[in-house]
Amino acid sequence: VTRIICRQLAPILGDLDANIQLTLDAIRDAVECGAQVVVLPELALSGYMFTSTAEARAVAITAQHPVFAQWADAVRESGAVVVGGFAELGDDALIYNSAAVVCSTGTLAVYRKVHLWDKEKLVFTPGSLAPPVVDTSVGRLGVLICFDLEFPEMPRTLALGGAELIVTPTNWPLETVPAGERVPEVTVAMAAAYSNHVAIAACDRVGAERGQDWNGASCIIDEHGWVVATADQHGVATADLDLSLSHDKRLSPLVDLFGDRRPELYGAVTAPRPDRPSPAISKEK
Amino acid sequence: VTRIICRQLAPILGDLDANIQLTLDAIRDAVECGAQVVVLPELALSGYMFTSTAEARAVAITAQHPVFAQWADAVRESGAVVVGGFAELGDDALIYNSAAVVCSTGTLAVYRKVHLWDKEKLVFTPGSLAPPVVDTSVGRLGVLICFDLEFPEMPRTLALGGAELIVTPTNWPLETVPAGERVPEVTVAMAAAYSNHVAIAACDRVGAERGQDWNGASCIIDEHGWVVATADQHGVATADLDLSLSHDKRLSPLVDLFGDRRPELYGAVTAPRPDRPSPAISKEK
Numbered sequence: 001v002t003r004i005i006c007r008q009l010a011p012i013l014g015d016l017d018a019n020i021q022l023t024l025d026a027i028r029d030a031v032e033c034g035a036q037v038v039v040l041p042e043l044a045l046s047g048y049m050f051t052s053t054a055e056a057r058a059v060a061i062t063a064q065h066p067v068f069a070q071w072a073d074a075v076r077e078s079g080a081v082v083v084g085g086f087a088e089l090g091d092d093a094l095i096y097n098s099a100a101v102v103c104s105t106g107t108l109a110v111y112r113k114v115h116l117w118d119k120e121k122l123v124f125t126p127g128s129l130a131p132p133v134v135d136t137s138v139g140r141l142g143v144l145i146c147f148d149l150e151f152p153e154m155p156r157t158l159a160l161g162g163a164e165l166i167v168t169p170t171n172w173p174l175e176t177v178p179a180g181e182r183v184p185e186v187t188v189a190m191a192a193a194y195s196n197h198v199a200i201a202a203c204d205r206v207g208a209e210r211g212q213d214w215n216g217a218s219c220i221i222d223e224h225g226w227v228v229a230t231a232d233q234h235g236v237a238t239a240d241l242d243l244s245l246s247h248d249k250r251l252s253p254l255v256d257l258f259g260d261r262r263p264e265l266y267g268a269v270t271a272p273r274p275d276r277p278s279p280a281i282s283k284e285k
Numbered sequence: 286v287t288r289i290i291c292r293q294l295a296p297i298l299g300d301l302d303a304n305i306q307l308t309l310d311a312i313r314d315a316v317e318c319g320a321q322v323v324v325l326p327e328l329a330l331s332g333y334m335f336t337s338t339a340e341a342r343a344v345a346i347t348a349q350h351p352v353f354a355q356w357a358d359a360v361r362e363s364g365a366v367v368v369g370g371f372a373e374l375g376d377d378a379l380i381y382n383s384a385a386v387v388c389s390t391g392t393l394a395v396y397r398k399v400h401l402w403d404k405e406k407l408v409f410t411p412g413s414l415a416p417p418v419v420d421t422s423v424g425r426l427g428v429l430i431c432f433d434l435e436f437p438e439m440p441r442t443l444a445l446g447g448a449e450l451i452v453t454p455t456n457w458p459l460e461t462v463p464a465g466e467r468v469p470e471v472t473v474a475m476a477a478a479y480s481n482h483v484a485i486a487a488c489d490r491v492g493a494e495r496g497q498d499w500n501g502a503s504c505i506i507d508e509h510g511w512v513v514a515t516a517d518q519h520g521v522a523t524a525d526l527d528l529s530l531s532h533d534k535r536l537s538p539l540v541d542l543f544g545d546r547r548p549e550l551y552g553a554v555t556a557p558r559p560d561r562p563s564p565a566i567s568k569e570k
Contacts, residue, residue: 115546117540119539130553130554133554142554152476153438153546153548156438157554162554184475184509187475187476187479191475191476192476194469194472194473195437195473224469225472226463226466254407255402257435260400260436261436262400262411263438265399265442266415266436266439266441269427269442269446269448270415
């Protein structure tokens, strides 16, 4: 089994040094607790509530920034993998909402969020590449960021691409939900896990920023779609999952969630029975 | 607003005449309660637990069978629309798991289930056409049958095709779920409603057949993804929904659930940043 730990941090807006320390402390603590996959929030190194690109640029870093080597150092003994969010200064001088996948030997992948939520569009440039499936020593990790997960094509794409665990740094804004209900983002994640028979780990954040609060609804979901861990009072969600169980999409000898797909029929609705006349209404009873 | 009523019946396996009467009673009762959309279960006219095609064929009917004119008669005064399941004998002599959309002027559409669940594959032929979006006097109805809904491409396709309400006759087999959890089929339906900002009405069934029991988890879900009605002790779920609210996919001036899609990126994962070398691990701290 693979131990997955989500660390629901409270980054400080615009304070890179403080956030670097926060992430390093969290990674080291998770590793001490046996984590093989450590998930940090979206924009963990920068904070979220930027009001302009200039403000985000001031705390944005390249994918070559030394913090990622520090993350790698922090998991060197354990061989764990870290996935966490940062404001990325691209080679093209544009600012992206990105997530890095870092193992003991360095950065394995950087993914730039494709579906920007609301006012993020005023700050960041959307990514132009599909999300990655990253082969790591602890499993094949698909990466999405927050709103990406709400487009069902995204977890579907990663699961079809062989992901065993979909890791999703998030910043889920606090919303009122009816009594007894989960936040909709978690419902969507459960459905994605169930429909794709794949595990999902989503790491939310806490700590109000400029009046914005967060759900703190981090969750680890097994390949059946059940939430097996949420954040404890320290903001830590821990679960041990056998990621190999995400491989086989056959639920029975006759059910294969992927083999049963009918992609040739997706994307266009059919007019009502165009191939045959509408039946006459019989008056017989 | 549109009043939607799901009638969670208990069809009798193989007894067409009894099931016709059952559906007619249910439709008339729903109409008396003000229904404008009446949803009946999957295979409401035939029952479900067939062990062979021959057995299903014995109770299968064509789309021209007089029962559909009887359904039409039952909604003539009210102008309601009925969606219900039946075992269809096709022009090609094959047997399909189908649903008819019937209004006061006759049958508007017949949809043949595309994703057959488990042993249904030993009984039925899968449909070869995408599901329809049917313009009716009470709204644009998309139609799916049971397992179809668990393929996220299906509700997505219908919502993109303009469906205001996705109507889903189902037979959800009874499964044990963890305490306090909804059955996964409802979670999947909630996520589909939320991600597509579209209302969904799923009508399950009751009544054990050959040892198979059912969830009885009929639900009507609004365009925000919240369950607004489940079956009462009589197996009736009733909700009034403004289906026009399913039109506008803009959740804010900057969020458009459909406009924000990136279809060019769906269906193929990206290798980790193929466009740039993996950053060297810096040893600086």
